[in-house]
Amino acid sequence: MATTTRRPLMAGNWKMNLTHLEAIALVQKLAFSLNDDDLEKVEVAVLPPFTDLRSVQTLIDADRYNLAYGGQDLSPQDSGAYTGDISGAMLAKLGCTYVVVGHSERRQYHAETDELVAAKIKAAYKHGLTPILCVGEPLEVRQENRHVEHTLAQLDGALDGLGAEQAASIVVAYEPVWAIGTGEVATPDDAQELAAAIRERLAKLYGADVAAKVRVLYGGSVKASNVKPIMEQPDVDGALVGGASINADEFALIARYHRNP
């Protein structure tokens, strides 16, 4: 496998939390908790609800914070009669770098299929956004020891029709559903097993050079107290953090995990 230096990404998925005023307070606090050295070592991104994005954009631009941000979902369509949906063009106009695609909560509560996830990934690239593609198995699949094949099938489905040039910049988040919001975190070995399997599949699909560039995150009950051993795994390049990311102090500690003893 080709080796390359991948800058870790710590992305905070706020889910359906925080008003735009609370968003401003959190981003300010987060920015003050991280120094230039932290932000050189680790890329830090926030993924607020759509209603917060304009405020987050204005604050980050005005104060020149070295923080990235993005949306939690996008429509596969460019525009039109799709009530309640948000297009990639709208997110791009707000200065978003990232967009989460295929989160298990979207798959569960909005019946998102792999086909739809693949279409959303293409829409993200069309509008210059970097997808954070979420894959991962539910508890019963893990209990049947089919977690690797399940997760790789989701990956194959999501990447269907995607070229190597675009695949090289995707971010893949391995999120075992049983670890999301449950307090039950995967072991560092579990995270490494799937991160390595994802990279291997990317190498098979796109070649070793592409696979070596892709950042693979772990997500599921990440906290300041458990992030370091997960980040020490060779194929884990960051974390997609849910609950702990809406507390600025905790998320800052996660982002500067490298300072922890």
Ligand SMILES: O=C[C@H](O)COP(=O)(O)O
């Ligand atoms: O997107 C983030 C994941 O769903 C993890 O959420 P959590 O950290 O609350 O378990």
